[in-house]
Amino acid sequence: MIRSSLCLVTLALLTASVAAGAQTFPTDDPVIRRIWDEGMMSRSQVADLAQVLTDSIGPRLSGTPGLLAATDWVAARYAAWGIPVRKEKYGTWFGWRRRYTHIDLIAPRERTLEGTMLAWSPGTTKPVEGEVIVIPDLADGVAVSRWLPSVKGKFVLVSAPEPTCRPDENWERLARPATVAAMKAARDSSKRYWNQRTQRLGRNAHALLEGGGAAGIVTTLWSAGWGVNKVFAAHTRTTPVLDLSCEDYGLLHRLASRNQGPRLRLDARSEALPDVPMFNVVAELKGTEKPDEYVLLGAHLDSWDGASGATDNATGTVMMMEAMRLLKAAYPNPQRTILVGHWGAEEQGLIGSRAFSEDHKEVVDGLQAAFNQDNGTWRVEYIRMMGLTGAAAHFGRWLSNIPSEIEGIIDLDIPGVPETGGSDHMSFLCAGAPSFRLQSNYPDYRQYTWHTNRDTFDKLIIDDLKNNATLAAMLAYEASEDPERVPRDRRVLTSPDGATMAWPRCSPAPRSAPAR
Ligand SMILES: [Zn+2]
Numbered sequence: 001m002i003r004s005s006l007c008l009v010t011l012a013l014l015t016a017s018v019a020a021g022a023q024t025f026p027t028d029d030p031v032i033r034r035i036w037d038e039g040m041m042s043r044s045q046v047a048d049l050a051q052v053l054t055d056s057i058g059p060r061l062s063g064t065p066g067l068l069a070a071t072d073w074v075a076a077r078y079a080a081w082g083i084p085v086r087k088e089k090y091g092t093w094f095g096w097r098r099r100y101t102h103i104d105l106i107a108p109r110e111r112t113l114e115g116t117m118l119a120w121s122p123g124t125t126k127p128v129e130g131e132v133i134v135i136p137d138l139a140d141g142v143a144v145s146r147w148l149p150s151v152k153g154k155f156v157l158v159s160a161p162e163p164t165c166r167p168d169e170n171w172e173r174l175a176r177p178a179t180v181a182a183m184k185a186a187r188d189s190s191k192r193y194w195n196q197r198t199q200r201l202g203r204n205a206h207a208l209l210e211g212g213g214a215a216g217i218v219t220t221l222w223s224a225g226w227g228v229n230k231v232f233a234a235h236t237r238t239t240p241v242l243d244l245s246c247e248d249y250g251l252l253h254r255l256a257s258r259n260q261g262p263r264l265r266l267d268a269r270s271e272a273l274p275d276v277p278m279f280n281v282v283a284e285l286k287g288t289e290k291p292d293e294y295v296l297l298g299a300h301l302d303s304w305d306g307a308s309g310a311t312d313n314a315t316g317t318v319m320m321m322e323a324m325r326l327l328k329a330a331y332p333n334p335q336r337t338i339l340v341g342h343w344g345a346e347e348q349g350l351i352g353s354r355a356f357s358e359d360h361k362e363v364v365d366g367l368q369a370a371f372n373q374d375n376g377t378w379r380v381e382y383i384r385m386m387g388l389t390g391a392a393a394h395f396g397r398w399l400s401n402i403p404s405e406i407e408g409i410i411d412l413d414i415p416g417v418p419e420t421g422g423s424d425h426m427s428f429l430c431a432g433a434p435s436f437r438l439q440s441n442y443p444d445y446r447q448y449t450w451h452t453n454r455d456t457f458d459k460l461i462i463d464d465l466k467n468n469a470t471l472a473a474m475l476a477y478e479a480s481e482d483p484e485r486v487p488r489d490r491r492v493l494t495s496p497d498g499a500t501m502a503w504p505r506c507s508p509a510p511r512s513a514p515a516r
Pocket residue numbers: 300312313346374375423
């Protein structure tokens with residue numbers, strides 16, 4: 001870990017020296033120079049914005065006071081910068097406040113465990129102690145019903161334990177190949193056996209255990225890296241559902257399955273609150289010549305809440321806020337209207353951006369281009385043309401006016417194909433509008449920060465955030481000034497066997513949370 005953090009510091013210093021010294025402007029366009037000076041040099045605000053959003057406001061789960069606070073904070077920043085801004089309510093979500101989670105092993109020895117409640121989990125009203133058990137090998141439904149009363153007051157381990165919490169790449173680098181193969185084979189068969197056992201509880205195992213009076217449901221969702229777990233949602237009403245680290249879950253599993261008497265004390269607090277309003281925050285620089293045509297910057301403001309939502313998606317949020325600040329400074333009277341959308345409830349299915357797309361047909365119809373960012377830190381290096389056959393010519397012209405320090409690493413996928421799930425850019429692409437994802441490097445994001453308990457401020461590469469904000473502002477400027485509209489012509493999509501495939505279709509945005 002020390003070695004990799006030193007590498008990051010070195011990279012950051014290198015980027016800083018590149019940014020400060022060697023910019024090459026392909027044209028003498030004063031707007032591009034002004035955006036660069038404001039975004040890449042000392043006046044950049046991305047570090048301060050990211051620190052407040054991740055450290056002080058923290059995670060921004062749908063329905064929580066954290067998301068409402070972030071909504072107000074983003075709106076207040078735009079107001080302070082003199083950029084017209086509005087909060088658009090599009091629906092509601094169930095209200096919930098995460099407080100603290102303390103999980104202690106109290107027998108056969110004492111140790112404080114690393115873990116947290118899942119999102120929207122019920123908590124305890126006081127510290128609760130109980131035995132830890134694994135689900136036994138139950139023959140059938142009758143055996144399940146007979147066993148169920150015995151879970152009362154106990155903590156039930158429901159996830160398959162990992163035999164190792166070392167990443168596979170570490171095994172592959174240092175162990176004999178036969179050792180690695182044996183570990184993987186043992187892991188596969190133990191997971192198969194575990195799944196067979198837990199499947200006998202049926203599809204609603206958590207509800208069943210809750211009905212049996214379990215003191216807690218204990219899960220682990222290891223993200224296959226050192227010390228990193230993904231933390232998603234609970235679906236119980238009264239029984240707390242916990243995520244424990246790979247290591248600590250494995251410890252409990254070994255103790256319980258070998259009858260060594262593990263007991264836990266859990267003090268986990270949360271509050272169920274009344275339904276709360278959900279908003280998109282939308283800020284605008286009004287177009288002077290073509291006010292009914294739009295350039296749309298976007299990033300979702302909500303997050304999962306296992307950590308601080310730093311790379312998913314404080315980075316995109318701050319990038320687009322800063323891009324608007326740069327545009328206000330360098331290009332305050334754009335030809336086309338420049339909008340930014342800070343979307344709600346992306347993590348529950350792109351809900352905020354889908355609602356905006358439904359509620360603002362005029363924006364979809366008049367959309368010149370939308371640029372969305374939603375995958376972490378590192379510089380934007382890839383833009384897929386999404387199957388729009390006329391888009392690349394425009395991107396080619398726009399990027400040719402952007403300093404090579406920023407555009408030089410960007411690959412265009414031409415003509416590309418539309419994604420199926422993805423992020424908020426799909427809410428506009430599905431309606432036929434030119435809508436693109438600004439893509440950063442992916443692999444370590446997926447493993448280490450995306451939806452994990454490690455998605456915190458320290459993972460951000462501030463120099464790259466400056467780079468990305470400057471890029472977004474320059475792309476918005478170029479798209480606004482472009483004399484031509486980006487055409488909406490689509491390629492024919494074919495499956496690997498040659499059949500014609502349908503273009504992604506929009507589906508109605510749910511305006512309230514599903515029943516619990
Ligand atoms: Zn995201």
